[in-house]
Amino acid sequence: MQHNRAPPPAYPEKLTIALLGKKIQIKKFIGNLILNDQGYFTSESDTLVVRENISVRVINTPDFFDAECPTPDQRIIDFMALSHPGLDLFILVLDPENAREEEVVGQISKLQDVFGEQITKHLVVMFQDRERLHALAHLKEIFNVLLVVPDHLPSQCRDWCQRGHPFVYQYKDYSQDVVLRRKAAIEKRRANNNCGSGDPDETGPATLKHNFATAAPISPSVLPIPDTIFNIVLLGLTGTGKSSSANTILYTGRSKQDIMPFRSEASSIPVTNICDVRVMNKPFGVPVRLVDTPDFFSEDLRNPEAHLEKCRRYCQPGRGVVLLVVQLGRFTDGERGILPKLEKRLGWRIREETILLLTHRDDLKGDLLSHVHTHPDLRGLAEMCGLGFHAFNNKLQDNKQVIKLVKKIPNYKQLFPKIAKKEDNPCHLS
Structure with missing residues (x-):
């Protein structure tokens, strides 16, 4: 008698996992745990190496955080090509020597800077001991990452990959054409090597195992693409309305349902505790990076230097505009001299590229210019800001107030041709 048997379930799709971090020995150890065999990663060389079994492909990367690396862009493009x-997953493997909070924040921020803010949705930060993990548990909320210690890695990795769709490169700083040409060169070189006598540098399981073969160096003429995105960076103290103002700009020309807003709420303690970034096209017609920042003078801010370092990348002279946010009717002692203090922390003058942005415009009775000129401290701060001052009513989703702000930016017609074309009818920008 024959029985109808259901076909066996399909084997889960092979995962691709990248190991990141500073110490090659620990990355090797973790890679072998994932592949469930200690013979896969054996070399002491900190190079790009690939190993795989029937269910997992692991890419062990060189140290992307090495400031003395002579060819960091080539390493990154090689990795992207491979x-x-x-x-599916990035695993940042932390060794005990590099697991202090400021170092962890710096490494995560570096990954965001290279691969985009969305990397944290596909990032697992792996500690070697639970004590250190618990000490830094707050980073889970700050960066939206998983914090773990290695346990049953083969099954854990598949569980972690169920959080969402695979990570796809956005080509923020590196051309897709360059990456694809590099990929073709790598595959050609690897095919030629496979015709030879084998792999002299590695020993271990022969099945589904190969070394990354370095192709010819990349021409300097294609490395890297300069970051040409215009930056709008909001600075100011806690409670001034930085995040609400960032959302007012973000909402311009778009429905609130179409975007992920910055976190904003009335609070006497910092709500924004990282440099939070969104990239938008509307209404500008070109990509614009909007950066909400924490209060760099708050005693509640953890690791201020690490966050300042990230902010410095976005508010360098010549790459955008700074909005110094102050609440109308609430000029505090901390805001006296705030612009020179911010310049000292950032390391350069930002005043020539700064607009004083006043919030709570709806509370003002009368003319904004008269209000500023009748308050000496506010007037002094406005005079320091090279691009003048502006005011927002953040209770309104009003395109006009954003367009008026943009028009204070020098050369805005060249920077944002879409606005220049529609400036006579700003409310209908789409």
Whole structure:
């Protein structure tokens, strides 16, 4: 008698996982745990190496955080080419020597800077001991990452990859054409090597195992693409309305349902505790990076230097505009001299590229210019800001007030041709 048997379930799709971090020995150890065999990663060389079994492909990366690396861009493009068009999971493996909070924040911020803010949705930060993990548990909320210690890694990795779709490269700083050409060169070189006598540098399981073969160096003419995105960076103290103002700009020309807003709420303690970033096209017609920042003078801010370092990347002279946010009717002692203090922390003068942005415009009775000129401290601060001052009513989703702000930016017609074309009818920008 024959029985109808259901076909066996399909084997889960092979995962691609990247190991990141500073110490090659620990990355090797974690890679072998994931592959469930200690013979896969054996070399002491900190190079790009790929190993795989029937269910997992692991890319062990060189140290992307090494400030003395002579060819960091080539390393990054090689990695992107090898894992094109993306991968399932990044694991940042922390060693005890590099697991202090400021170092962890710096490494995560570096990854965001290289691969985009969305990397944290696909990032697992792996500590070697639970004590350190518990000490830094707050980073889970700050960066939206998983914090773990290695346990049953083969099954854990598959569980972690169920959080969402695979990570796909956005080509923020590196051209897709360059990455694809590099991928073709790598595959050609690897095919030629496979015709030879084998792999002299590695020993271990022969099945589904290969070394990354370095192709010819990349021409300097294609490395890297300069970051040409215009930055709008909001600075100011806690409670002034930085995040609400960032949302007012973010909402321009778009429905609130279409975007992920910055976190904003009335509070006497910092709500924004990281440099939070969104990239938008509307209403500008070109990509614009909007950066909400924490209060760099708050005693409640953890690791201020690490966050300042990230902010410095976005508010360098010549790359955008700074909005110094102050609440109308609430000029505090902390805001006296705030612009020179911010310049000292950032390391350069920002005043020539700064607009004083006053919030709670709806509370003002009378003319804004008269109000500023009749308050000496506010007037002094406005005079320091090279691009003048402006006011927002953040209770309104009003395109006009954003367009008026943009028009204070020098050369805005060249920077934002879409606005220049529609400036006579700003409410209908789409």
